[in-house]
Amino acid sequence: MAQNSAIEWTNATWNPVTGCTKISAGCDNCYAERFSERFRGVPNHPFEHGFDLMLRPERMEQPLTWKKPKMIFVNSMSDLFHKKVPNSFISEVFETMERANWHVFQVLTKRSSLMKRFVNTRYRDKPVPSHIWLGTSLEDHSKRSRIKHLQDTNAEVRFLSIEPLIGPPGELDLSKIRWVIVGGESGPFARPMQLSWARSARDQCTEQGVPFFFKQWGGFRPKSGGRELDGREWNEFPKVLITSKMPDRQIIASG
Structure with a gap:
């Protein structure tokens, strides 16, 4: 949990689940x-078990204690819909989000x-409340089927994270999509993002x-290549139904 986050498109992170397993090239x-994994085996450290999947019920109500409105990235250190996370636990996460x-x-x-x-199944008769944004991540054109899954999800605010962008995005059908984030990979083995790929996503x-939100070019460190695309930063956000919930530093965009 972090009440403040360095991630450019959010304010805070909340991790009721940690750990995951790889399912596609974007996970490499x-x-x-x-x-x-730096902390595997360190007694009493939150990551004593490294990146093994762990449920963290003691964190379930953390957002309820944060009284100032925030944008909260859920499970920055995991995937809430990992097949080993029980539906009952996911339901508790949604109940907390609904309350907060x-x-x-x-x-x-x-x-x-x-x-x-x-x-x-949970929202059979009405969409997910508009303060709960649902998104999917893809790394290139081969994973565009995830967009269709998202479009068929009963939500009001759907978004894409095309990060790390490691190949051409291809033709994107953005109907029902309210926001797109694009970013390059960072870290010691970062795969470079081509200018034409970033431009293609932005132009579409x-x-x-x-x-459109351009997060980073990436490199050895997240900020190595800066955040400008064609001479400017792209910091657009979706318009939300109740804009007073948006923290002051966010930039509201139509869409």
Whole structure:
């Protein structure tokens, strides 16, 4: 848990689950795994068990104690929809998010089909509340099926994280998508992102009227290459139904 986050598109992180397993090429150089494994075997450290999947019920109500509205990235160190996370535990996470409705929660998964199944069962008759944003992550054109899963998920605010972008994004159908984040990979084995790939994603967002956020070029460190694309920073955010919930530092964009 962190009440403040260095991630450019959020304010805080909340990790009721930690640890994960790899499912596609975008996971190859996972920053969360690299960080967690540094502490494997350290007694009483939060990551004493490295990147093994761990449920953290003691963290379940943390957002309820944060009285100032925040944008909260859910499970920055895991994937809420990992197949080994019980639906009952996921339900508790959603109950907390529903109760803490003065925050905006950003739920991001690579397991988009499992998210769709859970959400469409839980919210059979109405969409997920608009302060809970649901997103999926893809790394190149080969994972665009995740977009379709997201589009078929009963939510009001859907977003894409195209990070790390390690190949051409291909043609993107952004219907029902309210926000797109793009970023390059960081770390000692970072794979470079091509300018044409970043431009392709941005131009398709512009053409389809979807807010675009360019997080980083990446490199050995996250900020190695800066954040400018074609001479400017792209810091667009989706318009939310209750804009007073958005922290002051966020930039509101239409879409």
